[in-house]
Amino acid sequence: MKIEIKRINEAVNLQATNEEGKSIVMDGSDAIGGMNLGMRPMQVLLASLGGCSSMDVLSILNKQRQQIDGYEVVINGEREPGVEPSLFKDIHLVFKVKGQVDEEKLKRAIDLSMTKYCSVAKTLEPTAQISYSYELNK
Numbered sequence: 085m086k087i088e089i090k091r092i093n094e095a096v097n098l099q100a101t102n103e104e105g106k107s108i109v110m111d112g113s114d115a116i117g118g119m120n121l122g123m124r125p126m127q128v129l130l131a132s133l134g135g136c137s138s139m140d141v142l143s144i145l146n147k148q149r150q151q152i153d154g155y156e157v158v159i160n161g162e163r164e165p166g167v168e169p170s171l172f173k174d175i176h177l178v179f180k181v182k183g184q185v186d187e188e189k190l191k192r193a194i195d196l197s198m199t200k201y202c203s204v205a206k207t208l209e210p211t212a213q214i215s216y217s218y219e220l221n222k
Contacts, residue, residue, distance in 0.1 A: 087100050088101050092109070093119070095112070097109070097122065109121060109123070110122045110128060126161075130159045130161045133159060133175065133202070136203060137198060137202045137216075140193070141190075144189075144192075144193035145185065150185045150190075152183045154180070156180040159175065160175070161174070162174040171211045171212070173213065174212065174215075175208065176215045177198075177214070177216040178218065178219060180218070183221070187220055190218060194218055
């Protein structure tokens with residue numbers, strides 16, 4: 085796996101590109117000279133957690149022939165205040181699913197992702213308390 089990071093402007097606006105040419109834009113806050121033109125790296129990390137777990141959950145539910153009409157994950161992360169580096173200490177994910185989905189199958193898919201399959205969750209576990217919940221057809 086290879087990622088290339090290139091500076092876009094004279095500040096800290098960066099573009100990360102993978103081997104297939106797909107990219108994301110990152111930037112810093114005004115406080116560090118950024119212009120808020122992209123997600124901050126720690127926001128990208130939370131997005132990666134949501135993406136990784138979503139790929140697992142959706143794959144598992146699709147294999148179980150569950151009809152998913154709507155899907156969203158809301159992630160809140162709290163970082164250690166006043167220290168450098170400021171690591172995530174608490175992260176909570178809420179999986180919001182709509183459709184003809186068996187609740188037990190949804191719960192099991194999320195549990196499997198978060199406790200076994202999601203590599204990003206496993207990477208964050210040593211420093212962050214990760215919790216999760218779900219809403220079905222709300």
